[in-house]
Amino acid sequence: MQRFLVERQIEGAANLTPEQLAEIAKTSNAAVASLGVPYNWVTSYVAGDKIYCVHETEDAETIREHARRGGFPADLVSVVANEFGPQTAGSA
Incomplete structure (x- = not known):
């Protein structure tokens, strides 16, 4: 599976309540379950x-289909080419 970064433009996203975020998560989980293909929602940041x-699946079209089924935008879908962090400095 490939890892993807998905950007969703949602006006007022920072003001969503924990209850609203929980409903979005339920909708997303149902959309994932309906796909019938390997798919992993890793995490989201507001x-x-x-x-x-951050989602993992085989291709970008599956990401877009997840968004369609969930009823939310997928304005930008990018394959994650690499990951690094502070620990990476020690591997050089």
């Missing part, structure tokens, strides 16, 4: 009017 999600 920042301003955007939600950034």
